[in-house]
Amino acid sequence: MANINPARRAEIGREKRARTRAQLVEAANSLFARQAVESVTVDDVVREAGVAKGTFYVHFDSLEALTAAVAEELVQSFDEMLQPGRVSLSEPALRIAFGCRAFIDKALNDSRWAAVAARMTAATPKGGENIRRRLFEDLQQLPTESPEETSAELNLEVVVGIMLQILRALGEGRLSSLNRDAVISAILRAIGLGAQEAESVVERLPTTVPEKSSRAAAN
Amino acid sequence: MANINPARRAEIGREKRARTRAQLVEAANSLFARQAVESVTVDDVVREAGVAKGTFYVHFDSLEALTAAVAEELVQSFDEMLQPGRVSLSEPALRIAFGCRAFIDKALNDSRWAAVAARMTAATPKGGENIRRRLFEDLQQLPTESPEETSAELNLEVVVGIMLQILRALGEGRLSSLNRDAVISAILRAIGLGAQEAESVVERLPTTVPEKSSRAAAN
DNA sequence: AGTCATTTCGACTAATTGGTCAATATGAGA
DNA sequence: TCTCATATTGACCAATTAGTCGAAATGACT
Numbered sequence: 001m002a003n004i005n006p007a008r009r010a011e012i013g014r015e016k017r018a019r020t021r022a023q024l025v026e027a028a029n030s031l032f033a034r035q036a037v038e039s040v041t042v043d044d045v046v047r048e049a050g051v052a053k054g055t056f057y058v059h060f061d062s063l064e065a066l067t068a069a070v071a072e073e074l075v076q077s078f079d080e081m082l083q084p085g086r087v088s089l090s091e092p093a094l095r096i097a098f099g100c101r102a103f104i105d106k107a108l109n110d111s112r113w114a115a116v117a118a119r120m121t122a123a124t125p126k127g128g129e130n131i132r133r134r135l136f137e138d139l140q141q142l143p144t145e146s147p148e149e150t151s152a153e154l155n156l157e158v159v160v161g162i163m164l165q166i167l168r169a170l171g172e173g174r175l176s177s178l179n180r181d182a183v184i185s186a187i188l189r190a191i192g193l194g195a196q197e198a199e200s201v202v203e204r205l206p207t208t209v210p211e212k213s214s215r216a217a218a219n
Numbered sequence: 220m221a222n223i224n225p226a227r228r229a230e231i232g233r234e235k236r237a238r239t240r241a242q243l244v245e246a247a248n249s250l251f252a253r254q255a256v257e258s259v260t261v262d263d264v265v266r267e268a269g270v271a272k273g274t275f276y277v278h279f280d281s282l283e284a285l286t287a288a289v290a291e292e293l294v295q296s297f298d299e300m301l302q303p304g305r306v307s308l309s310e311p312a313l314r315i316a317f318g319c320r321a322f323i324d325k326a327l328n329d330s331r332w333a334a335v336a337a338r339m340t341a342a343t344p345k346g347g348e349n350i351r352r353r354l355f356e357d358l359q360q361l362p363t364e365s366p367e368e369t370s371a372e373l374n375l376e377v378v379v380g381i382m383l384q385i386l387r388a389l390g391e392g393r394l395s396s397l398n399r400d401a402v403i404s405a406i407l408r409a410i411g412l413g414a415q416e417a418e419s420v421v422e423r424l425p426t427t428v429p430e431k432s433s434r435a436a437a438n
Numbered sequence: 439a440g441t442c443a444t445t446t447c448g449a450c451t452a453a454t455t456g457g458t459c460a461a462t463a464t465g466a467g468a
Numbered sequence: 469t470c471t472c473a474t475a476t477t478g479a480c481c482a483a484t485t486a487g488t489c490g491a492a493a494t495g496a497c498t
Contacts, residue, residue, distance in 0.1 A: 016464080016475060036342070039257035042456060052477040057457065086357025122341070125257070147399060153394060158405050165376045175372060182368060186377050190409035235445060235494080261486065271447040276487065439498105446493070453480100454485070463476070 007011070021059045023049045024171050028070050032117040033171065037123035055217060071120055072126035077113075078131055081106060086134070092141040093193060093201045094200060097184050099135070101205060103163055104180050107170045115171025118164055145191055155191040240278045242268045247289050252334040252390065256286060256342035262384050265330040276313060290339055290346035296332075297350055305353070305427060311360040312412060312420050316376070318354070322382055323399050326389045334390025336384055363411055381406050392434060 027049035031040045042063055048054050060066045085098030105116035121128045139152040139159070166183055169175040181202045188198035238377045246268035250259045252292070261282055267273050304317030326333035340347045358371040385402055387393040400421045407417035 020475080036257040038253060038255040041454085043454080053456090054458075054478070055476055062456085076479070109235050147397070151398065151401060154397065154401055154405070157384045157394060158381050158387050158402075158409075161380040161382075162409070163380075164381025164384065169376050175376060178373065179368070179370065180375055182370060183377075186373070186409045186411075189411075190377075190381070190405045192405075192408075194414065260459080260484085262484080272486090273448065273488075274446055277445075281486085442495105443493085443498085444485080447489105448493085451488100452488105453469085454483105456483080458482105459479095459483080461477080461479100464474085464484105465472105468471080 009056045011061070016131055017059070020051060020055060022050060024056060024059055024066060025069055025073065028066050029116050032070065032119050037119055067120075067124060068117070074117055074120055075127050075130070077106070079200065081133070082134075088206070091201075092138045092143075093188060093197075094204065096135065096138050096142075096191075097188060097201050097205055100159070100163060100184050103179060103184055104166065107167050108178065108180070111170050111173065114167040118167040118171055121164060132160065133154065139191065142191065150192055158190050160188055162190065191200045224235050234408075236278070239269065239270060241276060242270060243275060243278055243285060244288055245291065247285050248331065248335055251289065251338050252331045256338055276283055283437070286343060288341075289335070290343045292337055293336055293350070294346050296325070301353075307425070309419075311357045311362075312407060312416075312425065315354065315361075316407060316420050319378070319382060319403050319406055320399060323385060323397070323402055326386050327397065327399070328347040330389050330392065337386040337390055340383060351375065351379065358410065369411055377409050378406055383408065 004151045012158045024045060027045050028040070031044055031048055040063070042053065042056055045063075045066065056066075058069050060069070081102040082099050085095055085102065089098055107117075136152060136156050140151075142155075144150040162183070166175070166178075170178070184202055185195075185198045188201055189195060193201065207212075243264060246264050247259070250263055250267055258276045259282070261272065261275055264282075264285065265275050268366075275285075281287070300321040303387075304314055304321065308317055313392050326336075354370060357377050358374045361371075363369040380404070385394070385397075389397070403421055403424075404417045407420055408414060412420065
């Protein structure tokens with residue numbers, strides 16, 4: 001009948017909590033992959049997660065909070081993917097190409113991720129702001145032949161537009177036999193590099209560090 | 220107390236009907252321009268249109284029906300914009316460039332149209348299928364230097380991706396001082412044309428037929 | 439002013455949704 | 469096996485939403 005260590009109690013609680021919270025985030029990801037973020041309801045989420053409704057509100061104040069959690073997880077994965085290239089590559093075009101290739105690789109072996117990423121940028125533009133900003137800086141640093149005709153603002157939209165559409169296509173099962181390098185080459189040509197320059201950048205791109213093949217075929 | 224012509228009665232009715240229906244479609248356009256299609260409710264529509272709820276169901280069976288009507292109106296505007304170029308231009312690159320320029324011009328002086336068009340392609344992919352198909356055919360006809368590396372499927376996503384992102388940007392007020400030709404040039408380079416070829420196509424593009432400046436600053 | 443086919447109106451119901459909370463289940467440790 | 473801090477549960481409420489329908493309004497014509 002003696003009391004048990006309260007600190008230990010809390011730890012057990014945290015573990016259980018974390019598991020359930022992860023279930024909810026996982027369910028949201030599955031739902032966001034197949035329908036518009038704005039059309040998902042709390043009931044949808046708890047049904048998908050196999051959890052009672054009250055449990056949802058123990059972990060999140062509202063759907064927006066859950067959406068924010070999904071967005072944060074996504075931003076985290078962005079940063080992890082983009083980090084290695086940012087620190088090691090000095091040439092702007094190489095950094096841009098590296099980032100795009102990382103996105104495409106990720107999308108190629110996790111189409112659900114691609115679908116969710118594409119949908120979330122439309123629903124919560126806030127999350128993507130950092131990546132946009134960094135890409136914009138790289139585009140400004142890009143050496144250009146005809147500065148008066150080149151606009152970093154336009155190039156930003158061009159790169160983002162191509163990448164988002166590729167993510168959407170892969171997320172919907174289209175373009176499954178996609179040539180990574182062809183996409184990157186198209187992007188580089190669109191932002192002003194010559195065809196040979198673009199090819200050169202693609203060839204000089206360092207081989208990706210072997211990924212810890214986590215969620216390859218999950219769900 | 221004599222009866223009046225029943226045919227005349229019907230005609231009066233049709234006019235009133237058409238006016239109210241147009242109000243509803245107009246309201247839907249305004250709403251779709253500022254929020255996700257999936258988050259718009261019937262109450263939103265009738266409030267925006269200044270019409271009673273019952274009236275909505277006289278004209279449309281459901282929100283989907285209204286959305287379809289908006290989509291059809293949009294597709295109609297697409298066809299009108301693209302028709303002149305399709306009949307008069309024999310070179311595929313010219314046809315593609317002409318179509319893109321038409322879209323950009325329209326978006327530049329009707330940002331609401333741009334926002335709605337971008338949102339609708341995500342919500343009702345069915346409407347855009349025809350335009351996609353025609354663009355795909357043009358891309359297949361495009362003469363290419365290295366056929367083994369060129370994929371019309373990829374180029375389709377690239378062109379659509381850039382155009383959609385430009386529409387979104389203009390619909391959100393970004394990129395308002397946009398250089399039309401820079402966008403078209405970027406698109407042509409992305410799908411494999413050389414820089415000079417792209418410039419040549421842009422310069423050979425026929426001047427747009429003077430538009431009947433309809434809804435320039437409406438709403 | 440009176441007629442009447444047609445449209446519009448808005449209060450109503452049923453179903454869905456967001457959000458709450460007292461009751462119950464859990465499970466490691468004593 | 470019993471304790472108890474913590475997490476989970478699902479019935480419940482209030483607000484919103486989709487969809488219906490009889491009543492009121494409209495307006496060209498006589």
